[in-house]
Amino acid sequence: MGGSAPRQRDARAGGGAGHERRRAVPFVHGSLYAVTAGPIAWPRVHVQRIHAAVDKLLEWQRRPGKTASGDEFAVSRFVVAITCRVNLGTPADALARLKRIVETNRTDYASYRQALHDRAVENLDLWATDSPLDFFMSSWPKEIARIARQKSWNITIRDHAFYERQNDVGEDYHMVCLVVEFEQAPICDTYLSAVTTCLDASARTEIPRFEATNGDGAVLLQNLREIVELRNTRARDVGRSELPDPLAEISRLRLEGLPI
Secondary structure (H helix, E strand, C coil): CCCCCCEEEECCCCCCCHHHHHHHCCCEECCEECCCCCCCCCCHHHHHHHHHHHHHHHHHCCCCEECCCCCEEEEEEEEEEEEEEECCCCCHHHHHHHHHHHHHHHHHCHHHHHHHHHCCCCCHHHHHHHCHHHHHHHHCHHHHHHHHHHCCEEEEEEEEEEEEEECCCCCEEEEEEEEEEEEECCCCCCHHHHHHHCCCHHHCEECCCCCCCCHHHHHHHHHHHHHHHHHHHHHHHHCCCCCCCHHHHHHHHHHCCCCC
16 A cells, blocks of 8 residues: 555644644644543443543544644554543442442452552442542543553543632532543553542542632633633634633623622
8 A cells, every 4th residue: 555654643732733733633722632521420320421522532532633734644552531520429320330330340359459448448338429520530530540451542641630619609519620531542552540539538639719800810721711712712713612711711700799
């Protein structure tokens, strides 16, 4: 067969063809290849949608693509941020599935069993009831690691962040963001390290509330404005309505009584 093989690209890398790659590959913003499945509540159908999105993403990223100039490329490594909303309304079948995953790992892997023992976790029912956020953050990423193993991608957890929110009627909930790096591999050999890392509560990042005009909040606001401008540039090209300035929208929503 004629022609040359597609060049392997690291999705975190920069380079002159970056703009073309952003147009050619789905779920791209800047130099970060990302899909965000959220905010999504706990019900099983929604969790399955997250898993289906990750499954498709790992499949699509293996496919060769072309830049606008005709150069072929294939993604060998990329980073994805998966965001999920967590509250106390966990369906029994979803809890049961997560418990089965934890129990299977405890049975199959001595190091995982020891990690649970070190945390004094013996009764999974009590763990899920007494510390629902900790249980979720410890168990749910195993589904993502399972998919990576099935699709022959190594998985490395780069960050596991969470922050508290409040809905329109004053009920508290948490947003959880799992940042993982996937790298093509003949056989996934990082499953155990990934699922064991999830058990380490000290490895998680709790994001405090920021004010949009001070410190880290000002940095986040600037980043958000850049994202909005990127989106609005595209909206102008295709005749869609533009998003408002983030700070103006935050102020408007607060005036309406939203707890943000």
